[in-house]
Amino acid sequence: MKSNLKFFKKSKIMPVDKFFYNVLYDKKFGYYASRLPFGKKGDFITSPRLSPLFCEMIAIWIISSWELFGKPKNFNIIELGPGDGSLTKVLLRCFKNFPEFNSIKKVFLYEESSYLKNIQKKNISNKDVHWINNFKLIKKGPVIFFGNEFFDAIPIKQFKKIKNHIFEKNYKLDKNYYIREIFKKTTETNIKAIESYKSLKKLNFIEFPKLGLMELKKIIKKISELTGCILLIDYGYLRPNNQNTLQSVMKHKKNELLKNLGKADVTAHVNFNLLSEYFLKNDLKVKGVITQKQFLENMGILQRAKIVAKKMRFSEQSDLYLRIKRLLSPNSMGNLFKVILAYQFNKDNFIGFE
Numbered sequence: 001m002k003s004n005l006k007f008f009k010k011s012k013i014m015p016v017d018k019f020f021y022n023v024l025y026d027k028k029f030g031y032y033a034s035r036l037p038f039g040k041k042g043d044f045i046t047s048p049r050l051s052p053l054f055c056e057m058i059a060i061w062i063i064s065s066w067e068l069f070g071k072p073k074n075f076n077i078i079e080l081g082p083g084d085g086s087l088t089k090v091l092l093r094c095f096k097n098f099p100e101f102n103s104i105k106k107v108f109l110y111e112e113s114s115y116l117k118n119i120q121k122k123n124i125s126n127k128d129v130h131w132i133n134n135f136k137l138i139k140k141g142p143v144i145f146f147g148n149e150f151f152d153a154i155p156i157k158q159f160k161k162i163k164n165h166i167f168e169k170n171y172k173l174d175k176n177y178y179i180r181e182i183f184k185k186t187t188e189t190n191i192k193a194i195e196s197y198k199s200l201k202k203l204n205f206i207e208f209p210k211l212g213l214m215e216l217k218k219i220i221k222k223i224s225e226l227t228g229c230i231l232l233i234d235y236g237y238l239r240p241n242n243q244n245t246l247q248s249v250m251k252h253k254k255n256e257l258l259k260n261l262g263k264a265d266v267t268a269h270v271n272f273n274l275l276s277e278y279f280l281k282n283d284l285k286v287k288g289v290i291t292q293k294q295f296l297e298n299m300g301i302l303q304r305a306k307i308v309a310k311k312m313r314f315s316e317q318s319d320l321y322l323r324i325k326r327l328l329s330p331n332s333m334g335n336l337f338k339v340i341l342a343y344q345f346n347k348d349n350f351i352g353f354e
């Protein structure tokens, strides 16, 4: 058996989410267990590495939200799925320009992969940053959770609906070690969950982020306890249309989904209407969904670029604007990436969403 399929040993049939959870996060064989996926030499690039200006916009958004919360003396920010730590690294640099905020903020990182945790520790190297596996340690003050490409990295379930019966997609390893797709009748719990979302009605192919929603449940519990909010930026859509959005990427190119398991990144597009429904069901208020282009422009990224560009040589300026174009262009990340904010607080004038 190929070493990257060894997690299949015990149970030879697995639902899609469990299968890809192992492919990505298995402690020995998973994609995130041993490789750095980001950047030119890796498999894909994300916004924090594309431009520090993206990170600066998040820094300003966080500080402005802290002001909206009334500048509390206890204040926690938690990055979800920090990758190589690029975003928090720039945030910490930006916060130094705001001494009042800088002296009180507590910074936490929530990361699944031990390998990436070590990379983050090296990159950030700051004793005031804490890595956490759950949110129990956070006891006082409002909380801001934020994540870029966090939710898309949590494997989803897939279902087919035939004449009102719902079947779940599973993978099976046959005796020749080929991976076969099989559909099995699903549980009452899954059926109940799926049927409770308006945004999944009338579909005959359904993608359901059960594991992702379990993560959000823990986050919402903390927000409800201490007040606060969650900002998620991810690629996704508003209206599902029976599409299978699972995709695999290797060395910046699309890769066949079941090829190069453990060597390629596998993600799914996020159903933002479903996220919105989930937050509302759990008594949070919601802002958005807006596009990344709208959010970053509302935050003033173009004005900031103008200021930064003044001190640059021509070649650096063109590089800066090429990167910003990629973040904002409707044909690139500008429209495909969306932003959602869910919060529990009595004010709602968060910047970036006006």
Ligand SMILES: C[S@@+](CC[C@H](N)C(=O)[O-])C[C@H]1O[C@@H](n2cnc3c(N)ncnc32)[C@H](O)[C@@H]1O
Residues within 6 Å of the ligand: 032, 038, 046, 047, 048, 049, 080, 081, 082, 083, 084, 110, 111, 112, 113, 116, 147, 148, 149, 150, 153, 154, 215
């Ligand atoms: C696509 S990467 C994005 C990294 C980074 N946010 C960026 O924009 O460059 C997804 C990140 O989420 C982490 N992740 C995925 N599922 C997670 C979970 N359930 N809990 C914590 N981190 C998770 C991955 O290990 C990885 O760091």
